[in-house]
Amino acid sequence: QVQLVESGGGLVQAGGSLRLSCVASGRTFSSYAMGWFRQAPGKEREFVAAITWSGAITAYTDSVKGRFTISRDNAKNTVYLQMNSLKPEDTAVYYCAGRNDYYYSRAVSGYAYWGQGTQVTVSS
Numbered sequence: 012q013v014q015l016v017e018s019g020g021g022l023v024q025a026g027g028s029l030r031l032s033c034v035a036s037g038r039t040f041s042s043y044a045m046g047w048f049r050q051a052p053g054k055e056r057e058f059v060a061a062i063t064w065s066g067a068i069t070a071y072t073d074s075v076k077g078r079f080t081i082s083r084d085n086a087k088n089t090v091y092l093q094m095n096s097l098k099p100e101d102t103a104v105y106y107c108a109g110r111n112d113y114y115y116s117r118a119v120s121g122y123a124y125w126g127q128g129t130q131v132t133v134s135s
Contacts, residue, residue, distance in 0.1 A: 013037045013124045015107045020129030023097055027133070031092040033107030033126055041085040044115040046122060047092045049103035049131075056106065060092060061115030070115060075101075097133045104128040 019031040031047070046061035060071045060081040069081050080093040090107060108122035116122065 013040065013043060013109050015109060015124055015126035017105065017107045017126040017129040020105060020131045022132045022134065025098055025133055025135050027097050028093070028095045029097065029131060031094065031105055031107075031129060031131075033090045033092075035088045035090075035109065037088075039111075040088040040109075042111060042113075043109040043124075044112050045081075045083060045090040046108045046110075046115055046117075047081060047090075048106045048108060048119060049101075050106070050128075051103040054103075056119050058117045058119075059105070061117065062090065063115060064113050068114075070117065072117075094131070097131075099133045099135045101131060102133050103131060105131050 014036040017033045047059040048056050049059050050056040062069045062081045066083050078096045083090040106128045107126040109124040110122045
């Protein structure tokens with residue numbers, strides 16, 4: 012079992028950057044594919060980015076391609092989401108998620124483990 016704790020959210024102006032971190036407990040982090048999702052008020056939780064357990068393959072939703080980068084450091088049990096050129100529409104609670112599989116999923120239902128979320132607010 013894995014427990015996930017996100018950090019790094021905050022308030023930033025449009026065009027700015029933030030880096031989210033998600034630290035996982037347990038010694039099997041390297042065998043988990045990881046994902047980042049977000050949920051804006053009144054909207055469903057949506058896929059943002061994901062990475063295989065080796066870090067070799069990544070995926071992004073179209074709206075963040077070229078602006079966000081997902082990465083992981085298995086020695087530190089941590090997955091990151093570097094967010095650049097932020098827009099007001101990126102405002103949401105961002106969640107880290109894990110699944111015990113090599114490959115990621117783009118579906119909320121594809122992940123068994125979730126963090127508590129971290130708020131990202133982008134002002135115009």
